[in-house]
Amino acid sequence: MSEFCTLFLSLELSWQNLLQNFGVNSAIARQTFLDIANLYSSPNRFYHNLDHVSQVLQVIELLRSLALEPDTIAFAAWFHDVIYDAKSNDNEEKSAEYAASLLNYFKLSSKLINSVTNLILKTKTHRYPDNDIDSQILMDADLSILGADVSNYRRYSQAIRQEYSWVSDESYQVGRLKFLQNILQRPRIYLTDTMFATLEINARGNIQTEIQYLLSL
Incomplete structure (x- = not known):
């Protein structure tokens, strides 16, 4: 199958x-x-x-x-x-x-x-x-994909770019950077303790890596 x-x-x-x-x-x-x-x-x-x-x-x-x-x-x-x-x-x-x-x-x-x-x-x-646990879950x-391993995160970022294939590279770079930087500026990406403990560090690393890549273009 x-x-x-x-x-x-x-x-x-x-x-x-x-x-x-x-x-x-x-x-x-x-x-x-x-x-x-x-x-x-x-x-x-x-x-x-x-x-x-x-x-x-x-x-x-x-x-x-x-x-x-x-x-x-x-x-x-x-x-x-x-x-x-x-x-x-x-x-x-x-x-x-x-x-x-x-x-x-x-x-x-x-x-x-x-x-x-x-x-x-x-x-x-x-x-x-803060008190809306169902929304936080x-x-x-x-957003769990943000904390994926490097290869899965790369596939995710490439897939997002494909969904915006109609957008010019310059415009996509601006929009994507804004999204990633807004996420990175939050005190916590993950609001439940379980997800924070398991994915927060990975997510921040992945986002920083993608930001650096976009800025290098």
Whole structure:
């Protein structure tokens, strides 16, 4: 079985298990999974794809014991990049709308839907209050790639560049440097103690290395 098939089946099982908690019919769960997977598999996605969803879900599971509403975080992880166009600045808003529509179709509570959409919208800035543990978990999971080993981080940075292939080298350098420097200036990249202890040093090293590379161009 190919690596992609293994990933696909693992994610489908994860989605089925999540929806089972809310009594959603397995046939409906499968069809909606295929719809979501299709969106994440569009040709313009080199990083914001099913691999990214899988990584985010894995970190959320690692931090599950800290969560107040783990299923809410899981839904937000599934939907946070479901609508993605590198040329658009309202991806989070559109992703939140997609999530609200589908969760409403599942007849889930308005409280849960509002919580999920609020989490998705917060991924736009990656800045959350100190007492918002569920948002912190989602952010740490979303940014976990920054603390990857050198080779995986390099693949990530190359994939991001591919998603912005329509941007000139000069403009990309300016925008990417701004993003990386903003992350680096934070007192902590990772807000949960677990992620801070395991990935903070790696993340800062990776970011500094990429900044130096961009400045050398």
